[in-house]
Amino acid sequence: MLPDTIRVAAAQYPIDAVATIAAWQDKIARWVAEGAATGADLLVFPEYAAIEQAHALGADVYGDLNATLEAVAGLAGERIQFHLELAKRHGVHILVGSGPLAREDGRYVNAAQLVTPAGAVGEQHKLILTPFERDWGMAAGREIVVFETSLGRMATTICYDSEFPYLARAMVSAGAELLLVPQCTERISGHHRVRTGALSRALENQIATVTSPTIGDALWSAAVDHNTGAAGIYVPAEHGVSDNGVLAEGRLNEPAWVTAVVDFRHLRQLRSGGEMRNYVDWLEQPGAMEAAGHAPTTVIDLR
Numbered sequence: 001m002l003p004d005t006i007r008v009a010a011a012q013y014p015i016d017a018v019a020t021i022a023a024w025q026d027k028i029a030r031w032v033a034e035g036a037a038t039g040a041d042l043l044v045f046p047e048y049a050a051i052e053q054a055h056a057l058g059a060d061v062y063g064d065l066n067a068t069l070e071a072v073a074g075l076a077g078e079r080i081q082f083h084l085e086l087a088k089r090h091g092v093h094i095l096v097g098s099g100p101l102a103r104e105d106g107r108y109v110n111a112a113q114l115v116t117p118a119g120a121v122g123e124q125h126k127l128i129l130t131p132f133e134r135d136w137g138m139a140a141g142r143e144i145v146v147f148e149t150s151l152g153r154m155a156t157t158i159c160y161d162s163e164f165p166y167l168a169r170a171m172v173s174a175g176a177e178l179l180l181v182p183q184c185t186e187r188i189s190g191h192h193r194v195r196t197g198a199l200s201r202a203l204e205n206q207i208a209t210v211t212s213p214t215i216g217d218a219l220w221s222a223a224v225d226h227n228t229g230a231a232g233i234y235v236p237a238e239h240g241v242s243d244n245g246v247l248a249e250g251r252l253n254e255p256a257w258v259t260a261v262v263d264f265r266h267l268r269q270l271r272s273g274g275e276m277r278n279y280v281d282w283l284e285q286p287g288a289m290e291a292a293g294h295a296p297t298t299v300i301d302l303r
Contacts, residue, residue, distance in 0.1 A: 002264075006151050008178075009040035009259045010210050010231035012250045013097065015218040017055045021075075024053055025082060031257075032083075036090035038259045041151055044212040044231075047110070047126075047159045047184040049097020050079060051224045065136060065222040069108050073100040080113050080121060087115045093151060095180050095212075098158055100138070101125070107139040112156050112182055114147050120302035122147045126158040127167060136223075144297045146174040152264060153299075154178040159185070162197035162211075165204060169282065170295035172205040177264055179209040183229060188252075191229040199245050202234045206270045206279040208247070208262040209234045215253045231258040238274050241266050 011031065018024040035043040050072050054062040061067045076099065083096045098112035110126035110133065125141025126133075144167060146155045155171035155178075162168070162181045171179065179201055183194045191213065198209040213229025230250045237245035247260035271279045283289050 002150070002152050003041075004265045005261050005263045006041040007039050007259060007261050008042045008044065008210050008233055009035045009038050009257045010044045010212040010233060011035065011046060012213060012215050012229065012231045012254060012256045012258065013046050013049050014216040014255045015049070015052050015214050015221065015224055015227055017218070017220055018052060019056060021053065021056045024056055028082065029086060032086045032090060032092070032094065035257050036092050038257055040092060040257075040259055042093045042095070044095045044180050044210050045097035045182065046212040046214045047098045047112070047182040048224050049182075049214055050075075050099025051221060052218075053079070054223070055220060062220055063222055068221070068223050069100045069136070073102045073108055076101050076111070080115065083113070084115045084119055084121065087117050088119065091117050093117065093149060095156065095182060098126070098182055103139055105139075107137060109139050109141050110158060112158055114149075114154075114156065114180075114302065116149060116302050118303070122300045122302050124156040124158065127161050128164055130160050144170050144295055146171050146176045146297055146299045148299055148301045148303060150303050152177055154180060156180045156182070157201070159183040159194060162194055162201060162209070165201065166295060168201040168205060170297045172207060172279070174297040174299055177207050177267065178262065179207060181209055181211040183211055184214045184224060184227060185229050186226045188228050191252075194229075195232060198232065199234050202245060203236045204278050204282065206236050206267055206274070208267060215255065228253060231256075233258065233260040233262070235262070235267065236270060236274070236278070238270055238276070241270065
């Protein structure tokens with residue numbers, strides 16, 4: 001039986017100049033232990049958190065964008081396995097900090113993995129690229145994915161993807177009740193774009209959304225030199241759920257876990273008994289019915 005409530009913890013994660021891969025592992029292990037100690041069932045790490053590993057490989061890697069992408073992509077298997085071990089040790093689901101993943105054609109996608117305590121792995125690629133990712137030569141993902149987990153159905157919209165409502169709607173139409181939004185935003189304006197997107201997707205679909213940012217300056221990096229943000233856990237602004245749609249938010253640019261309990265029972269009840277019926281009334285928008293059939297979604301069982 002699926003839980004009616006879960007506790008979620010979102011990282012405000014600083015990009016540090018780690019000296020070695022072992023030092024990076026120690027940092028991640030500490031963060032996961034601290035996140036699990038909050039009582040969280042699910043830990044969410046940010047977009048491009050994996051880029052931090054480049055510093056451990058030396059200036060020839062971290063100072064060169066192509067070398068960074070190649071090296072961090074090469075560590076993907078080890079990185080995922082390490083998070084799997086931590087998930088099992090602490091009994092938590094973890095959205096791994098995203099990073100480049102090499103495709104067969106030699107280009108890279110921005111990939112985030114969801115790992116479970118039982119050893120399952122699901123993966124979502126970023127679907128809509130930002131201008132800087134296009135400049136990097138990154139490739140867009142092709143598949144919209146929803147994860148069936150022991151915590152319920154959830155999905156991931158990586159940063160910019162959260163600003164496009166039809167992507168989230170396809171995920172929610174496939175049963176997702178929780179949307180994970182890892183972000184890496186350089187300026188405060190970027191943070192607020194993602195925050196606005198997360199709040200909007202929660203409102204439109206009557207679900208919960210969770211943002212997790214990279215924070216701090218990493219001037220050594222050719223990829224993630226400036227990082228600004230605060231984590232947030234959002235729901236529709238509805239009486240009995242939240243007056244302003246914010247379950248929890250962190251202080252801007254301070255390393256921390258931000259936690260809240262998500263009550264799926266209340267969210268489900270909104271669709272038939274809330275002040276508004278955004279989820280049901282979505283199809284009354286001109287063109288919404290036609291768009292609904294153009295976004296096939298894959299459900300992956302991670303139970």
